[in-house]
Amino acid sequence: MNIPALTVLASALACVAATRASGQSVPFIDTEDATLSDVDVGEGAIHPIVSFDVRNGDYARGAYDDDDAGLGRVPVHVAVGGAAVLKRHADGQGALFLVGQSSNGFHAPRSGERVRPRSWYESNTIVGLAWRPVAGLSAAAAYAIKASPNGVAGTTHEASLTFLYTGKDALGFLAPRFAATTRTKGQGGVYTIIGIAPAIPLTRAGSGPTLTMPVSVGAGWRSFYAAESGDRVYGSAGMSVAQPLKIAGAKASLQGEFLAVVRDRQLRRLDAPGGTTASVVPLATISLAMAW
Numbered sequence: 001m002n003i004p005a006l007t008v009l010a011s012a013l014a015c016v017a018a019t020r021a022s023g024q025s026v027p028f029i030d031t032e033d034a035t036l037s038d039v040d041v042g043e044g045a046i047h048p049i050v051s052f053d054v055r056n057g058d059y060a061r062g063a064y065d066d067d068d069a070g071l072g073r074v075p076v077h078v079a080v081g082g083a084a085v086l087k088r089h090a091d092g093q094g095a096l097f098l099v100g101q102s103s104n105g106f107h108a109p110r111s112g113e114r115v116r117p118r119s120w121y122e123s124n125t126i127v128g129l130a131w132r133p134v135a136g137l138s139a140a141a142a143y144a145i146k147a148s149p150n151g152v153a154g155t156t157h158e159a160s161l162t163f164l165y166t167g168k169d170a171l172g173f174l175a176p177r178f179a180a181t182t183r184t185k186g187q188g189g190v191y192t193i194i195g196i197a198p199a200i201p202l203t204r205a206g207s208g209p210t211l212t213m214p215v216s217v218g219a220g221w222r223s224f225y226a227a228e229s230g231d232r233v234y235g236s237a238g239m240s241v242a243q244p245l246k247i248a249g250a251k252a253s254l255q256g257e258f259l260a261v262v263r264d265r266q267l268r269r270l271d272a273p274g275g276t277t278a279s280v281v282p283l284a285t286i287s288l289a290m291a292w
Helices: 003-018 170-174 265-270
Strands: 025-029 036-040 046-055 058-060 063-067 076-088 094-106 120-131 137-147 156-165 177-185 190-196 199-201 210-212 215-221 232-247 250-263 280-291
Touching: 025 076, 025 094, 025 120, 025 137, 025 156, 036 137, 036 156, 036 280, 063 120, 063 265, 232 265, 250 265
Parallel strands: none
Antiparallel strands: 025 036, 046 076, 046 280, 058 063, 076 094, 094 120, 120 137, 137 156, 156 177, 177 190, 190 215, 199 210, 210 232, 215 232, 232 250, 250 280
């Protein structure tokens, strides 16, 4: 591809990025892998964020996490959190944020899950301090506690550094993100993830649906996944369609997502006997998120 063609392509991508919704947004940290996202919110300094999702299985960082992919036991997750703007730039946009959320998973319990409440198998809570030095660039330091109320898994603690770029240019169109995590309690090791999530509006209307194509590669280093598991890697790719809504004064989004997760041989073997040892795991999620 020659230089003029690259220039035209970059300009086109920048135009697509510029069509994204304007207004105030806050960085938000995922409880599962500590990746950052941008969430559109209303006015003010305090922004509650609530989400609900239904999945065909529960896989964390490419590995089995208490529910195999299928329709036998469809787990439900409810997350409650928010963001507070601690400092603003001269133009009024947020510069420093306190962010956090608690994501809680429920499923039909197995016979071995006897501790009450039996169906409440996962509770992941993360708190972080996020910084936006310039428009489009977010960085955060976060700490997560991952517990199992019904005792199906042990408690772990994690410290993470995470980054996201969503500037209104060709690179921002790709929405590159990176996170590095180390465990401070529980099985040790280091986890890293790098990915992109380009988004394309499907209509000219600002209230129309958006197609996103997330691609990521994650790796667990120094036996992060299990004792003596060594270095393990997986990749995921797929697509999602999100429709913005207005519910109870909130900026809401109804989203359907499908991902294909591809794991290396050892990571597949670690899933036995509870999860599948297949090379590719299909994961589907329907979610509703609301932010004020």
